[in-house]
Each structure stands twice: as C-alpha cells, then as structure tokens.
Amino acid sequence: MRPILECQRLTKKYGSFFALSELTLSLDRGQIVGLLGPNGSGKTTLIKLANGLLNPTDGHIMINGLAPGTESKKIVSYLPDRSFFSEHMKVKEIISYYTDFYDNFSTDRASKMLDTLEIDINSRFSALSKGTKEKVQLVLVMSRDADLYILDEPIGGVDPAARDYILQTILTNYNENATVLISTHLISDIENVLDRVIFLQNGQLALNETVDDIRLKYGKSVDALFREVFKC
Numbered sequence: 001m002r003p004i005l006e007c008q009r010l011t012k013k014y015g016s017f018f019a020l021s022e023l024t025l026s027l028d029r030g031q032i033v034g035l036l037g038p039n040g041s042g043k044t045t046l047i048k049l050a051n052g053l054l055n056p057t058d059g060h061i062m063i064n065g066l067a068p069g070t071e072s073k074k075i076v077s078y079l080p081d082r083s084f085f086s087e088h089m090k091v092k093e094i095i096s097y098y099t100d101f102y103d104n105f106s107t108d109r110a111s112k113m114l115d116t117l118e119i120d121i122n123s124r125f126s127a128l129s130k131g132t133k134e135k136v137q138l139v140l141v142m143s144r145d146a147d148l149y150i151l152d153e154p155i156g157g158v159d160p161a162a163r164d165y166i167l168q169t170i171l172t173n174y175n176e177n178a179t180v181l182i183s184t185h186l187i188s189d190i191e192n193v194l195d196r197v198i199f200l201q202n203g204q205l206a207l208n209e210t211v212d213d214i215r216l217k218y219g220k221s222v223d224a225l226f227r228e229v230f231k232c
C-alpha cells in the first residue's frame with residue numbers, strides 16, 4: 001500500500017528564510033504520529049503544505065500519491081491551529097454544515113461525543129470557552145471517516161482532565177488503517193498514545209522513530225529525549 005503522506009526534498013521558503021529545508025519523509029497507514037519540535041521548527045508549515053494551504057518552494061508533498069487538492073481534502077480531516085467556524089453559528093448548525101459538506105461525516109458519532117462532553121449543541125460558538133471551542137472542533141474533525149487526520153495543537157487549551165478523554169476520543173474514533181498526525185508541545189500528555197514520533201529542527205528532520213524504539217534505544221521517554229535534544 002502506498003504511504004498516506006510522502007515528502008520528497010520538500011522545501012518552503014518565506015522570503016529568503018527556509019522554514020522547511022529538503023524534508024524527505026514517508027508516513028505509513030495505521031499509526032498515530034507525533035509531529036514534535038521547538039517553536040518555529042516548521043510543524044505548522046508542513047501541516048499547511050499537506051493541506052494545500054501553502055505551496056512548496058521546491059520538492060514535493062503527496063497525500064495518497066497526489067498533490068494536495070480537492071481529492072486529498074476528501075480523505076484528510078484537518079484541525080487547524082486556530083478556530084475556523086463562524087462565531088455566530090450554533091453548535092448544532094455547525095454539525096448540520098458538516099453533515100451536508102462531508103460525505104464521510106458521522107452526525108451520530110459527533111452528537112454522542114458532544115453529549116459525553118456535556119456540550120450543549122444549542123450554544124452559540126462565540127459563547128463557548130476557548131477549551132470548549134477546541135473540544136467542539138476536535139469532535140467534528142474526528143467524526144469524519146478519513147484516511148489521514150492532521151491535528152495541529154489539538155489539546156493546548158483543554159484542561160488536563162478533559163485531555164485524557166480527548167486522547168481516548170482520538171484513539172477510539174479512527175479506523176485502524178487511518179493515520180493520525182498530531183502536532184503538540186504537550187508531549188508527556190500524549191506520548192502514551194503515539195506509535196511514532198518525528199522531531200523537526202530548523203525545518204529539517206532530526207528524528208523519525210517508533211516510540212518503542214526510542215524507549216529501547218535511548219532508555220528514555222519521548223518527553224525526556226525531546227528535552228535533551230532541544231535543551232536551550
């Protein structure tokens with residue numbers, strides 16, 4: 001089976017600055033991958049390239065063998081790093097919008113998760129707290145039956161008690177052939193659900209290993225290894 005995401009010498013420049021530099025990477029199906037790196041290392045740039053929001057300066061990025069575009073958007077469910085709903089909409093209106101827009105959206109799954117999180121679907125999005133807005137967005141993104149979920153900082157504003165539920169939600173709501181790519185700084189919260197981690201540093205690949213191999217090879221948690229590699 002071809003990789004769900006592939007980058008070949010992927011380069012993105014902003015002016016003369018290299019945000020990504022000749023990144024070569026391939027993600028197989030059926031795993032949860034942590035995209036980790038210090039501030040400014042290129043994580044969001046990579047995610048935006050994967051979603052066709054930016055174009056490469058050089059090199060290639062492919063989703064299921066195709067350049068990001070209309071076809072890839074059908075199989076990629078993307079949680080951006082900032083809120084993307086119109087603030088005046090009610091949660092239930094956003095759900096119907098998703099139901100109409102995406103063939104692979106499960107209204108039932110979204111409603112059940114929102115119910116468990118005790119989020120009132122009659123609330124206006126603007127009236128929700130930052131953390132609750134994040135929960136709503138994540139629920140909607142995870143309620144699509146996608147091949148690739150790309151989550152940019154999904155739990156930053158969510159309280160620690162809800163994080164575990166959110167992580168369980170991620171784990172239990174994707175099918176085993178799908179891949180989840182999660183960018184986060186909350187490594188210790190998330191590392192137990194990760195199969196693999198990618199470290200980016202100055203727009204380049206610093207590490208690409210399974211979590212099991214990291215623990216075996218370095219005798220450390222991912223969080224401890226990250227702190228060692230990126231010590232200021």
Ligand SMILES: Nc1ncnc2c1ncn2[C@@H]1O[C@H](COP(=O)(O)OP(=O)(O)OP(=O)(O)O)[C@@H](O)[C@H]1O
Pocket residue numbers: 014017019037038039040041042043044045046
């Ligand atoms: N539109 C832009 N114009 C110029 N430089 C940019 C632009 N967007 C990002 N950059 C720069 O590219 C580099 C990579 O940014 P990016 O947002 O991809 O990093 P990141 O790893 O997601 O960071 P963080 O962890 O802080 O979210 C940074 O140095 C950033 O300042």
